[in-house]
Amino acid sequence: MQSFNRAISGFFNLVITPFKAMDPIWSLALFSLLIGIIMLVIFRYTSDQQKIREAKSRIRAHIFELSLFKDEIGIVLSAQKNILIYNLRYIKYALKPMLFMMIPLALILIQLESWYGHRPLKPDESAIVSLKLRDNGLALSDITLTAGEGITVETPPLRIPDRNEIDWRIRALENGDQVLTFNVPGDEIRQKVIVSERGLVQVSPLASASVSGFTDTLLNPALSPLPGDSPVERISIDYPAMSIEIYKWHVHWLVIVLVLSIVFGFALKGLFGVEI
Amino acid sequence: MTSHKKFIKIAKLMPRNNLRNLPAIFVIFCALSAAFTDSAYAYIGPGAGFAFLSSFLILIVTFALAIFYLLSWPFRYALRALLRSGRRTKSSVSRVIIIGLDGMDPKLAEEFMRKGKLPNFTRLRDQGTFASLATSYPSISPVAWSSFMTGVDPSHHNIFDFITRDPCTYQPMLTSAEIGKASKVLPIGKYMIPLGKPKMKLLRKGRPFWKILGEHGIWSSVLRVPITFPPEKFNGVLLSGMCVPDLKGSQGTFAHYTTDATKNEVETGGVSRFVEIQNGVISTLLYGPDNSLVRNGKEITIPLKIKIDRGAGKALIDISGQRFELAPRKYSPWIRLAFPAGLGIKVHGICRFYINELDQGFDMYVTPINIDPENPALPISHPFVYSIYLAKLQGSFGTLGLAEDTWALNEGVIDEDAFLEQAYLLYEEREKMFFNALEKTPRGLCACVFDTTDRVQHMFFRCLDDDHPANRGKQTAKYKNVIEDLYVRMDGLIGKALEYTDDKTVLMVISDHGFTQFKRGVNLNSWLFQNGYLKLKDGGNTSGDWFENVDWDRTQAFSLGLAGIFINRKGREMKGIVEEGEDVALLKSELIRKLTELRATETGDVSIREIVDTDAASTGPYKHDAPDLLVGYNAGYRSSWTCAVGRVTERVFEDNTKHWSGDHCVDPKIVPGVIFSNRKIMKENPGLTDMAPTVMKLFGVGIPGYMKGKPLFDEMPGVPKQTGGEFGDEEKKSARAV
Structure with a gap:
C-alpha cells in the first residue's frame, strides 16, 4: 500500500511541481482537464453508447413534443411521462460507467485532497x-x-x-x-x-x-x-482548510474540480466521440 | 434541497471531518444516486456527473413546461378563438384521416379485392365507398396532389409537370420550388459568407386546405404530401414530400463504386466511380454538395475507406468518423455524414450503403445523400423542429422527395430485390411516422401520402404483361406477384388505420392517379423535327439533351417533360417566333389534328387519344405559362425518355426497355385514381379537386368560391342540420380568387 501510495504521490508531485509557486487554480484546472479526459475515456468504453444515444434522443423528442402539441393536454402529459421514463433509463445506462469511474476518481480525489484540502500553518497561527x-x-x-x-x-x-x-x-x-x-x-x-x-x-x-x-x-x-x-x-x-479565492469568492477545491472537469468533459466529448 | 446545495454542504464538511469518511460518502452517494439522482454528481465527474445533472435539469424544466402549457391552455384557447379569421359551423367529425396511396389503381384494387386479397379495402368498400377518383390533367403526381390540396386545376396552382422550360434559356427548371443562394454575401478571401438565408420559394400557387383549416382553429398533421417543399406555415405539423431535393440539390443522385470498368457508365440519376482494391482496402471519396461557402466551390468530399474481409464475408466501412461492418446484399442503417464546408461549418446528410458484390471484385451502391432530418440543411418540415422531432423519436429517415431510387434500378446499379428492400425500408419509416401522427392528432386532419405504391408499380408493371418490351433480358416470373403483394401490404396498413377510427372519424384512402403499361415512348420533338416544326442547326438530324443544337430562331414548337408541347411564342419565349393570336391558334389546331392521327409505326396503334388546348380548356391565371398543348397518350404510350429531356432522335417511337415500365402520364381518363372511405359518398364522379371542399365541409369550414370541387359527403349521420343560411356563404362572399 505504501509503495502504491508513494507511486501515485510521486506522480502528482511531478505534475504539481511546475505549478507549486502559482495560484492553485491553474494546477486544479490542469487536473480537471486530466480528470475530464480520463472520465471520458472510461465512460466511452464502459457505457452502452448506443443506448445512451437512443435514450437521449427519445428524451429530446418528447421535449419537442411538449411544444409541438402543446394544445393537446393528453399528449403533454404523455410526453412528460415518457421524459421521466427515458430519463430513468438514461440514468440507468450512466450507472455502470459511474461505478467504473469511482475507483480511479477516488484515488485522484484523495491525492488532490492531500494537496488542496489543507494548507500548512502560517507563522503565528x-x-x-x-x-x-x-x-x-x-x-x-x-x-x-x-x-x-x-x-x-x-x-x-x-x-x-x-x-x-x-x-x-x-x-x-x-x-x-x-x-x-x-x-x-x-x-x-x-x-x-x-x-x-x-x-x-x-x-x-x-x-x-x-x-x-x-x-x-x-x-x-x-x-x-x-x-x-x-x-x-x-x-x-489540525491544519487549516484551504480555500481558493476566485474573484473574492472562497471556493472549495472540489467545487472547482467538479465544475471544470464537467466543462472540459463536455467540451471534449465530441473530440473523443463520447455520448454523455 | 437542490443538488448543488447538498454538494456544497458535503464539500464543506470534508476538510474538517478528514477523508476517513470517504468510503462511507461513496456508499451514501451510490444510495443517493438511486434515490436522488441530482445528488450523485459530486463524485462521478464529467461523464455520469453530467448525465445526472442534465437528467435532473431536464425533469425540472420539462415539468415546468408541462405545467405552463397546462395552465396557459385556457388563455391560448381563448386567444386563438379571438384571432380566428373566419366563422365555422359545428364540425360533423372530430378527425379526418386521409391516406394517400400514390398511384393506386382502381382496376387492380378491384381485381385483388375480387380475389379476396384485400379484406380491409373490401370492408371499406362494403361499409362506405369504393370509386374511381378523377385525376388532374395531366395525370402526374405533382400536378394531381397540388389539385388535391388546393381544390383547383393546374391553371390555378401552376404545377403542370415536374419540370418546365425557362422561357429565357429553354433550359429545364423545377416547377415546384426555386432554391437560390443568399442574396447578400460577405467575401472574405476565398470564402463567401452568406448574410442571410438562401432564397427558397414554393412555386405552387393557391392555398392548401389545411392552411384554411388552421385559420379556423383546426389542427392538421400532414406527412409527405408532394409539392409541400419548402414548407409553408400553418396550424399544424408538416413533413415535406415529393420534390424535396437531396443534399446535392438534385432530385436524387446515387453513387456507385465498382472495380469493374465495364460497369462504370451510368447515364442518369447517379455517378459511377471506378475504384481499385489495394491490400484489401479501397480508399476513395464520397462526393457531397457543392461548396457554396467558397468562391467557385466544388463538391465537398469526405474520405471513404472500405476494408474488405472476404473470409468473413463483409466489409468494414470507415466514413465521417464512423466505422461499421456491412455484409453484401444488405442495406446499412442510415449513416450520418458531415461535409466540412470550411470555417467550422458542416453540411449534414444521411445515406445508406449497399454492397452488391464482394467476392469477385467490389461493387457498392450508395443512396442519394438525403438531407439529415436531425440536422436539416434546408427546412423540410413545419415547424422546422418537426423533422428533428421525428428523427429523435424514430431514428433517421429518408427525406428525399423521390427517395425510392428508381434510377439506380433503371441503370442496373441495384437489382430488383435491392430496390424492393429499399422501398419497403422507406415505407416502414413512413408508416411509423403516420401512426405517430395519428396518435398526436386526436382532433383535426391527419393526411399522409405513401409513395411506395407509385414507385413499385412504376418498376414492376412490366411483370403484369408478358409482351412488355422491358421484360427482355429480365426476370419476370420471380416478380409476378410484387404488385399484388404491394396492394396486400397496403391493405394491412388500412387495417391498422381502421383501428384508429370511430363514429366521429372519417377515413379516406385516395390515390392521385392509376396506372397503365408504358411500352413505347413517343418522341414528340423528333416528330416536330420531322414535320418541320422544330429546326436543328447545321443540318443535323438529331440533338443532344436539353435542346442542344436546336435552332430557336426557326423552331415553332417543342416538348419538354411529360406533359405536352410548348409553342415558341413571340413575346413569351426568349427567341419566340410564333405571333400571338391567329398564328398560335392555327399552329395549335394543326398540331392537334396531325398528332391525334399519329399511329405507332410497328403496331399501327393510336398513340395519342387526345390533345387539349390548355388555353381553351383552362380558366386559371397561370394557364399562359403552361404547356400550350397537353398530350393525352393512349394506354401503353408515353412521352419517351429522350423527348422528356429535350432530345431529338432519329425515330419517333421507341420501345421502353427500362425497369420503369408502368406509368400514368397518359390520357387521364385511362388512369383515374381511387377513393375508399368508411362513409358513403353522395357525389357522382368524384375527383381530386373535391377533396379539399369535402374536408372543409366536414369540419364546418366555408368553402372558398374559387375551389372547383364539391363536397363528396352529404349530411353526416347524427349531426343536426345547421340553420341560418347556405353552408359556406360567408366564406364564398369573402373568398378571394387566387
Whole structure:
C-alpha cells in the first residue's frame, strides 16, 4: 500500500511541481482537464453508447413534443411521462460507467485532497495537535510534548481518557519544517509540522499513524507511518482548510474540480466521440 | 434541497471531518444516486456527473413546461378563438384521416379485392365507398396532389409537370420550388459568407386546405404530401414530400463504386466511380454538395475507406468518423455524414450503403445523400423542429422527395430485390411516422401520402404483361406477384388505420392517379423535327439533351417533360417566333389534328387519344405559362425518355426497355385514381379537386368560391342540420380568387 501510495504521490508531485509557486487554480484546472479526459475515456468504453444515444434522443423528442402539441393536454402529459421514463433509463445506462469511474476518481480525489484540502500553518497561527494511544496500558500522564525552535506549545495537555487521547495547542513561529517530539515511555516520536506562507504543500491532518491503518494510509497520502508496535495509534495536526479565492469568492477545491472537469468533459466529448 | 446545495454542504464538511469518511460518502452517494439522482454528481465527474445533472435539469424544466402549457391552455384557447379569421359551423367529425396511396389503381384494387386479397379495402368498400377518383390533367403526381390540396386545376396552382422550360434559356427548371443562394454575401478571401438565408420559394400557387383549416382553429398533421417543399406555415405539423431535393440539390443522385470498368457508365440519376482494391482496402471519396461557402466551390468530399474481409464475408466501412461492418446484399442503417464546408461549418446528410458484390471484385451502391432530418440543411418540415422531432423519436429517415431510387434500378446499379428492400425500408419509416401522427392528432386532419405504391408499380408493371418490351433480358416470373403483394401490404396498413377510427372519424384512402403499361415512348420533338416544326442547326438530324443544337430562331414548337408541347411564342419565349393570336391558334389546331392521327409505326396503334388546348380548356391565371398543348397518350404510350429531356432522335417511337415500365402520364381518363372511405359518398364522379371542399365541409369550414370541387359527403349521420343560411356563404362572399 505504501509503495502504491508513494507511486501515485510521486506522480502528482511531478505534475504539481511546475505549478507549486502559482495560484492553485491553474494546477486544479490542469487536473480537471486530466480528470475530464480520463472520465471520458472510461465512460466511452464502459457505457452502452448506443443506448445512451437512443435514450437521449427519445428524451429530446418528447421535449419537442411538449411544444409541438402543446394544445393537446393528453399528449403533454404523455410526453412528460415518457421524459421521466427515458430519463430513468438514461440514468440507468450512466450507472455502470459511474461505478467504473469511482475507483480511479477516488484515488485522484484523495491525492488532490492531500494537496488542496489543507494548507500548512502560517507563522503565528495555532493548531490543535492530538495524540491517540492504543489500548496498551500506558497512562496518558506519561506522555509529554516538546517543541522545536520554530514552534511552541501554547497549552498544557488536555487529556481525554474516554478517547485515550491528549490534545495540545501549538503555535507556529517560523517558516519551515518544524518538529514536535512526543515522549512516550520507551519511545520518542518526532512529528514534522509544516509552516509555510506560500506555495502548494502536501499536508495531511492525520500526520502519523500505525501502518496497520489501511484506510488511513489510503486516505492520507502524506501520512508518516508509525512502527507497527508503537504504543501510539495516531497523531493528528489540525491544519487549516484551504480555500481558493476566485474573484473574492472562497471556493472549495472540489467545487472547482467538479465544475471544470464537467466543462472540459463536455467540451471534449465530441473530440473523443463520447455520448454523455 | 437542490443538488448543488447538498454538494456544497458535503464539500464543506470534508476538510474538517478528514477523508476517513470517504468510503462511507461513496456508499451514501451510490444510495443517493438511486434515490436522488441530482445528488450523485459530486463524485462521478464529467461523464455520469453530467448525465445526472442534465437528467435532473431536464425533469425540472420539462415539468415546468408541462405545467405552463397546462395552465396557459385556457388563455391560448381563448386567444386563438379571438384571432380566428373566419366563422365555422359545428364540425360533423372530430378527425379526418386521409391516406394517400400514390398511384393506386382502381382496376387492380378491384381485381385483388375480387380475389379476396384485400379484406380491409373490401370492408371499406362494403361499409362506405369504393370509386374511381378523377385525376388532374395531366395525370402526374405533382400536378394531381397540388389539385388535391388546393381544390383547383393546374391553371390555378401552376404545377403542370415536374419540370418546365425557362422561357429565357429553354433550359429545364423545377416547377415546384426555386432554391437560390443568399442574396447578400460577405467575401472574405476565398470564402463567401452568406448574410442571410438562401432564397427558397414554393412555386405552387393557391392555398392548401389545411392552411384554411388552421385559420379556423383546426389542427392538421400532414406527412409527405408532394409539392409541400419548402414548407409553408400553418396550424399544424408538416413533413415535406415529393420534390424535396437531396443534399446535392438534385432530385436524387446515387453513387456507385465498382472495380469493374465495364460497369462504370451510368447515364442518369447517379455517378459511377471506378475504384481499385489495394491490400484489401479501397480508399476513395464520397462526393457531397457543392461548396457554396467558397468562391467557385466544388463538391465537398469526405474520405471513404472500405476494408474488405472476404473470409468473413463483409466489409468494414470507415466514413465521417464512423466505422461499421456491412455484409453484401444488405442495406446499412442510415449513416450520418458531415461535409466540412470550411470555417467550422458542416453540411449534414444521411445515406445508406449497399454492397452488391464482394467476392469477385467490389461493387457498392450508395443512396442519394438525403438531407439529415436531425440536422436539416434546408427546412423540410413545419415547424422546422418537426423533422428533428421525428428523427429523435424514430431514428433517421429518408427525406428525399423521390427517395425510392428508381434510377439506380433503371441503370442496373441495384437489382430488383435491392430496390424492393429499399422501398419497403422507406415505407416502414413512413408508416411509423403516420401512426405517430395519428396518435398526436386526436382532433383535426391527419393526411399522409405513401409513395411506395407509385414507385413499385412504376418498376414492376412490366411483370403484369408478358409482351412488355422491358421484360427482355429480365426476370419476370420471380416478380409476378410484387404488385399484388404491394396492394396486400397496403391493405394491412388500412387495417391498422381502421383501428384508429370511430363514429366521429372519417377515413379516406385516395390515390392521385392509376396506372397503365408504358411500352413505347413517343418522341414528340423528333416528330416536330420531322414535320418541320422544330429546326436543328447545321443540318443535323438529331440533338443532344436539353435542346442542344436546336435552332430557336426557326423552331415553332417543342416538348419538354411529360406533359405536352410548348409553342415558341413571340413575346413569351426568349427567341419566340410564333405571333400571338391567329398564328398560335392555327399552329395549335394543326398540331392537334396531325398528332391525334399519329399511329405507332410497328403496331399501327393510336398513340395519342387526345390533345387539349390548355388555353381553351383552362380558366386559371397561370394557364399562359403552361404547356400550350397537353398530350393525352393512349394506354401503353408515353412521352419517351429522350423527348422528356429535350432530345431529338432519329425515330419517333421507341420501345421502353427500362425497369420503369408502368406509368400514368397518359390520357387521364385511362388512369383515374381511387377513393375508399368508411362513409358513403353522395357525389357522382368524384375527383381530386373535391377533396379539399369535402374536408372543409366536414369540419364546418366555408368553402372558398374559387375551389372547383364539391363536397363528396352529404349530411353526416347524427349531426343536426345547421340553420341560418347556405353552408359556406360567408366564406364564398369573402373568398378571394387566387
